[in-house]
Amino acid sequence: MKNFALLVCTFLLSSALFAQSEKNYTLLINGEEIEIGLDQEASITIDGKAYPVLLNQKEILTFDNEYVSFNYPREVSVSVTTIAEGIDQVAVINANGGGFIVQIYPSINPTALEGLMLNEVIKESLNYGYTKKEAAFSKKLQSGQVLSGTTATLDYRGDQQVYTVASYGAKDQGIIVLSMITAQDFAESDQQLIDLFLNSLEYKEIK
Numbered sequence: 001m002k003n004f005a006l007l008v009c010t011f012l013l014s015s016a017l018f019a020q021s022e023k024n025y026t027l028l029i030n031g032e033e034i035e036i037g038l039d040q041e042a043s044i045t046i047d048g049k050a051y052p053v054l055l056n057q058k059e060i061l062t063f064d065n066e067y068v069s070f071n072y073p074r075e076v077s078v079s080v081t082t083i084a085e086g087i088d089q090v091a092v093i094n095a096n097g098g099g100f101i102v103q104i105y106p107s108i109n110p111t112a113l114e115g116l117m118l119n120e121v122i123k124e125s126l127n128y129g130y131t132k133k134e135a136a137f138s139k140k141l142q143s144g145q146v147l148s149g150t151t152a153t154l155d156y157r158g159d160q161q162v163y164t165v166a167s168y169g170a171k172d173q174g175i176i177v178l179s180m181i182t183a184q185d186f187a188e189s190d191q192q193l194i195d196l197f198l199n200s201l202e203y204k205e206i207k
Contacts, residue, residue, distance in 0.1 A: 025055055060196070063090065067104045068175065071200035073193065092197065097182040098190030100197050102175055106206060109169035110176050114149055117176060118165040122152055125161060130154040137164050143202035147177055160184050173206050 023035040029044055034053070036042045042053045060071050063078050068090065072078065076094050083089045086107055093099035103110065126132060132154055139147045149166025162181040168174050179198070181190045 027053060027055065062200075063092075065090075067106065067204055067206075068102055069200075069202045069204075070102075070197050072197060076193070092193070094186075094190065094193060096186040096190060098180055098186060098193065100177065100179040100194055102177050102201075105169075105174050105176070107172055108174075109172065110174045111167045111169035114165050114167045114176060117178060118150055118152060118163065121163050121165070121178065121180070122154060122161075125154050125156070128156065130156040130161065137166050139166065139198055141168070141201050141203060142199075143204065145203055145205075147198075149177075160187070162187070168203060170205060175203055177201075 023037045023040070025036050025038065027034045027036045027042070027044075030046075032044075034042055034044060036053065036055050038055055038057055040055070042055075043050050044053055045051070057074050059074055061074055062069060062071050065080075067088075072092050076092050076099065079091050079093075081089050081091070083103065086105075088104045090102045090104070091099070093101075122130075122132065132152055135151045135153070137147075137149045137151045141147060145168045147166040147168050149164060151162065151164040154161040154163070160181075161184075164179045165176065167176045177198075179194045181187050181194070183190070
């Protein structure tokens with residue numbers, strides 16, 4: 001029998017990472033494609049012998065591009081959009097509306113936009129009647145830079161929302177980070193998601 005390890009040449013993920021329907025992945029083994037679902041066992045036959053195959057995913061995943069990297073749980077997905085020419089936005093938002101956004105500015109220092117973003121995010125809640133308390137925010141990243149900004153805690157009849165906008169800027173580059181907890185019933189799990197992100201965030205400065 002041929003060496004089994006040599007026959008397994010690659011894994012081809014043929015659909016979006018977080019699609020929910022069954023058998024969203026294709027396992028490519030020695031030129032033969034087998035449809036398989038995440039955490040669902042399949043079987044392959046080599047030289048007349050069947051072998052079980054199980055595709056697993058780690059509980060904690062890593063997003064990594066040329067500008068930023070961070071960790072996030074497998075239960076949520078990452079979306080990347082271009083919000084203006086040369087400015088990308090990376091977002092992880094859960095079903096509760098909590099999560100975080102990173103805006104990447106490769107050609108300008110974005111720190112002056114920090115207050116504008118916070119005001120834009122919270123203005124509807126303030127117009128509705130929420131009161132606001134602000135506190136300074138600072139976080140040293142894994143890559144050594146320091147995010148600085150403001151945390152706004154909004155309250156309306158005991159219901160709280162928490163928004164933090166912070167930035168790091170250098171000459172002609174930088175990032176703005178927005179984190180949000182919008183549903184008090186899920187504040188603990190939302191905070192865990194945000195903490196995982198902030199404690200692993202790295203910004204790769206353009207040299």
